[in-house]
Amino acid sequence: MNPWNRTASAIGRERPVIGAEETVSDNDDTREHQPQGNHGSRRLGRRLVQCMVVPLSGDVLPAGVRPHDAESLFQQLGNDPEIEERKRFTIPKAPADGTGGVPTTAEVAVLAMPPHRATALVRDPAVHIERDHHLHHASPSPRGMGVEGPLVNPGVQPKAAPVTAVSFRVTGGNGVPLPGATVVVMSPEGNFQSSTDPDGRTTLNLTIHDLTAITGVYVKPVSDYWEAYQDLPALSIAEENTVRLRPLSDTFPMIHERQVRGWGLAAMGLEQIPPNYRGRGTKVAIIDSGVATGHPDLNRRITSGIDLVHGEESGQWSVDTLGHGTHCAGMVAGDAGNALGILGIAPEAEVHVCKIFPGGRYSTIIEALKYCIAHQIDVVNLSMGSDEPSALVSNAIEQAREAGTACVVAAGNSTGRVQYPGRLPTVLTVAAIGKLGQYPVDSYHAQQVWGQPDEQGYFSAAFTCHGPEVDVCAPGVAILSSVPERGYAAWDGTSMATPHVAGLAALVLAHHPDFRDGHRERNARRVDRLFEIIRSSCTPLDLGDPGRTGAGIPHAGRALALEAPVRAVLTPELAQLREAMQNAGLLTATGTTVTSPLEEVRRMLQAAGLLPTT
Amino acid sequence: MVSPGPAGPGPGPARPRIEHYLVGSSETTVLVRVAGQLGAEPDVSVRVVAGTRRQPSVLAVAMPAERAEQLRREYPDQLVVESDEPLEPYGVRDRP
Numbered sequence: 001m002n003p004w005n006r007t008a009s010a011i012g013r014e015r016p017v018i019g020a021e022e023t024v025s026d027n028d029d030t031r032e033h034q035p036q037g038n039h040g041s042r043r044l045g046r047r048l049v050q051c052m053v054v055p056l057s058g059d060v061l062p063a064g065v066r067p068h069d070a071e072s073l074f075q076q077l078g079n080d081p082e083i084e085e086r087k088r089f090t091i092p093k094a095p096a097d098g099t100g101g102v103p104t105t106a107e108v109a110v111l112a113m114p115p116h117r118a119t120a121l122v123r124d125p126a127v128h129i130e131r132d133h134h135l136h137h138a139s140p141s142p143r144g145m146g147v148e149g150p151l152v153n154p155g156v157q158p159k160a161a162p163v164t165a166v167s168f169r170v171t172g173g174n175g176v177p178l179p180g181a182t183v184v185v186m187s188p189e190g191n192f193q194s195s196t197d198p199d200g201r202t203t204l205n206l207t208i209h210d211l212t213a214i215t216g217v218y219v220k221p222v223s224d225y226w227e228a229y230q231d232l233p234a235l236s237i238a239e240e241n242t243v244r245l246r247p248l249s250d251t252f253p254m255i256h257e258r259q260v261r262g263w264g265l266a267a268m269g270l271e272q273i274p275p276n277y278r279g280r281g282t283k284v285a286i287i288d289s290g291v292a293t294g295h296p297d298l299n300r301r302i303t304s305g306i307d308l309v310h311g312e313e314s315g316q317w318s319v320d321t322l323g324h325g326t327h328c329a330g331m332v333a334g335d336a337g338n339a340l341g342i343l344g345i346a347p348e349a350e351v352h353v354c355k356i357f358p359g360g361r362y363s364t365i366i367e368a369l370k371y372c373i374a375h376q377i378d379v380v381n382l383s384m385g386s387d388e389p390s391a392l393v394s395n396a397i398e399q400a401r402e403a404g405t406a407c408v409v410a411a412g413n414s415t416g417r418v419q420y421p422g423r424l425p426t427v428l429t430v431a432a433i434g435k436l437g438q439y440p441v442d443s444y445h446a447q448q449v450w451g452q453p454d455e456q457g458y459f460s461a462a463f464t465c466h467g468p469e470v471d472v473c474a475p476g477v478a479i480l481s482s483v484p485e486r487g488y489a490a491w492d493g494t495s496m497a498t499p500h501v502a503g504l505a506a507l508v509l510a511h512h513p514d515f516r517d518g519h520r521e522r523n524a525r526r527v528d529r530l531f532e533i534i535r536s537s538c539t540p541l542d543l544g545d546p547g548r549t550g551a552g553i554p555h556a557g558r559a560l561a562l563e564a565p566v567r568a569v570l571t572p573e574l575a576q577l578r579e580a581m582q583n584a585g586l587l588t589a590t591g592t593t594v595t596s597p598l599e600e601v602r603r604m605l606q607a608a609g610l611l612p613t614t
Numbered sequence: 615m616v617s618p619g620p621a622g623p624g625p626g627p628a629r630p631r632i633e634h635y636l637v638g639s640s641e642t643t644v645l646v647r648v649a650g651q652l653g654a655e656p657d658v659s660v661r662v663v664a665g666t667r668r669q670p671s672v673l674a675v676a677m678p679a680e681r682a683e684q685l686r687r688e689y690p691d692q693l694v695v696e697s698d699e700p701l702e703p704y705g706v707r708d709r710p
Contacts, residue, residue: 363674
């Protein structure tokens, strides 16, 4: 392998450009890809990337590869109308044989070029190319609007950065202004955020020295449009930067007039179950930010709740200022028999709303669970958590389990270990997956691909928390659901994966034969049996790390006993482990129905007493 | 980890920083006594979040960190005193 080129692949991660035409910029990155806009306004596009290019000498090249002459290579590149030479310099280069002989020098050119040209140069084995990255201070970066973070000694504080005003206009596909859209400008020094006014306009005052340090612009509409993301944006100071969002109706035609189904329902086999399987007779609680019950897809369906933010008597549980609870509720129970908008998984389940956001704490989870036990809730959707464990929350969840209330919990979005209470063995913990082709390629959803997608296009979501506590995975990227007051939005998160499983849990309790007979009584055994059915229904996914997918993606047909359970192949490693545990007397030689390798490991460890049985 | 409490008033004697705690016990009598004790203190507010006022099992208490530490020392085997952590919804909202 050519050691010079080990970092070059980073340049190859091209992102699609919003717009395609090329024009001349007034900012210090000189040229960019962007379409023309109206006078005083232009469409946001991607700027040129600045790279360092070095022709490699013959002594480090593989046999048969001819070295470039530095001068002629740089001249050739400099004559290219797409490429601009910024600088040249030389660097010392040690002899390739490691003898410590007289060092020579290598020629380096700093070139600005479109990403596709950088990608092409990466493929040239006789050239080393790498991004000329911006440097930033090693001290902790301020977060949010750049006003947080530790105070520094004013005696050593650097001169204040100049404020650069950058204006944006966010419009829909037909140029209609989109008010309330969130615009986030990202830089290594911190993010800057604002919302658009009624004309779809906003101006951000950026306290950074160099606009070319900006790594991305993210725009999130209130509803009914896809979000957009542009990495390495070519921002104009002189003109308004226009971001045009794609309507959701491009992907889901006539969403306000007819019923549409998100990709998650198909992924879990929910489109194949009988139409009368609608969760009637079960109770699901959404512990979240409230639910906008006036939404056309939720109207008439949700009549019970509690507001733990403003007080039990406030009645404001049907007001959702964040939209998060409404999105979750739509996935569980969307559809008011109106044949339009989104279809939830268990539309006839009785939904209860426990409002704890904004401002939710562990104490509000405990209060909400008290409500759930008192109201004999069957399934609780907990699309939230924290990093710190709590013995008292753990105790409250155990009490709920003993009362027959099953908690389905999101793993978390912080990319690291599973968050709390998702780490508890007494809950069913859900990680998030996505699927290629279910979102525009220029949306931020496209940034969430972790690892190598499988042959069906499923991938683990980059943000999902992971670890041995993950029980199952479910759709959690570009998930379409309801948002206040009458709109729809496609969001990402383990929050969005969890209601898929909570909705399925309601269907299982309502329609699986086990809960008509042996497990009718509300107790811990009923909850454990429910979780076991869901885990064992899963289709295993190989997305590079079992801790990101657990037993796999639940399958409605199998979970509802409409189809026979899947029998996965016991891998040779697993067979060896089972044999070794049997030989060591840790496991008796009983046959099991293998549903997934991870599930089998869990069963074996539980049978050996090495893992608690919930 | 604990969350910051409200900012103090302007000039004048500094007031202790108030933080949020969960206080639980399996011994109702102890918790009733603690709730009564804390409820009478000026820098402390108490809310019953599990059980009832007569038979509480978990309290949400806003109090100075020093008072929480004092409670832990006072009832080492009878009380659980832990941070009432703020929760985060796991929908990616205004990212990144």
